[in-house]
Amino acid sequence: MPPSTHHLRLGSGLVLMSYISLHLFNHMLGIVSLSLAEAGLRLSIRLWQSLPGTVLLYGAFALHFALALQTIHQRRHWQLPAREWLRLWSGFSLPLLLIGHAVNTRVATSFYGFHPSYEKIIAGPISGGSQGWQIALLAPGWVHGCMGLWITVRRHVQSRRTRVALATVFVAVPLLSAAGFLRLARTIEPHETLLVAHAAEARPRAASLASWRHVLLGTYLLLIVGSFVAGRWRDARTGDATAP
Template sequence: MQSKHFPYRQWLRPTGLRSVRLITGLVLFTYVGTHLLNRSLGNISLAWLERDLLVQKFIWQGWFRTAVLYGVLVTHFFLGLWALYERRSVHWTPGQVAQLVLGLCIPPLLANHVVNTRVAFAESGLNKGYAQLLYSFGVDSPFFGRVQLILLVVAWLHGCYGIWFWLRLKPWFGAWRSVLLSVAVLLPVLALLGFLQGGREVIALAQDPVWRAAAIRPAIIGTGSQNLWLARLRNDFLFFDGGALLLVLAALLVRTVRERRGGRLCVLYPDGRKIFAPLGFSVLEASRIAGVPHASSCGGRARCTRFGTAGS
């Protein structure tokens, strides 16, 4: 009866939150994928990069689409932190560790790019194209150019891990795995090559004083005061991101201390073994801590019906 009259409660359950995280992750994965396709056109020419950028802006810009995109980004960010807090077990697979670490690296790597593109356009009307961005990365700020390259790889790998965990149990995935793996490897390689090729073309064009004066005039790249404000905003976000992560880690520590001091439950196995675990642990988590083999093809993500809470 509750699920009929209050369907929103299903989205507040762990499985509902995971569904929201999956949906937001797919939107962001699509966003990253279109950007990689765009950057791969740098292998043709800078003109092709700029031409496809107009398509990108048509798809992802506009007040409504921007609000949706950043709403999805913020939601996925906080759900990722919640997923970190939610997992009690220390027995993580290498893939889960990689996905977690890559995901935590994305916000600080993304901060400078978002501030100097989206925020700069929204607040100051600075409509930068690839010529300005590649000039900045290749001439003015090579460090942030390397950060951008790392961001492309990290964001794509994080998304690929998410797709892998989502699709690996699908009956058709085995037949398409090689094709999807080829796309997953080829697309970022082409994007990185296109990024570097476009950067070389911009550096060559920058030797012309007339081109340089027109391309990097303050009306496009911003004045000193505007760029200083953007840099401060980026630093504020980095402090916020670091503070949020520290807060989650502190909450994990507090919960661990409370669970050790709190009550314990007994898990009885068919072979007669008994395991005592803190209240709130799932059967899977209790089994992992005790070293008892426990099938969990979904990795403890409540997708294979083996993640019931102990004592429930």
């Protein structure tokens, strides 16, 4: 029996949630030390940049995104409750934020000889004055994933104590992650030579990476708008066909 759309969405979402959670927990290690965060980053790179990890992660993203486009195309009305708008916003805004990060790390690693480390990853936002933007990168994905998981398990969670514990985790993880990132930034920021060296290293590939970002962002937005327009066109044709 082939898996249902629900199971495909849940399975791909769990893979993406695992990726986001590991990144958040890795930032949290910065509360302890830069060296511990670097060790966690190396393990994360070994996992997600291996062939199985790459296929699993990008396959899950492609599947989850395709199902989201299908939902946009098939939806016939948009009178939704506020929580559903929040879930849609958080889900579709995550790639908008992560495209730049993915290009600056994964694309730069695969095609331009970049070797990621926390020093380099954090030095970039510090040099550009965008530390706050970097901290916010994973927040929409965390919100979207937690809402999706809650919709799946809420009927099994009857205890008020369990609900409070889950809500505490929902709030605490991104806050602790932000605290770890800020501590890492404070550790690196005084080392001006490191910031200058990072800027010099990044400059030769900046234009090429900017082109990657523009193409990927444009493709992403085009697919969303195209799915919406195609759905409304289908509705208009169906309405014309059924009109007396």
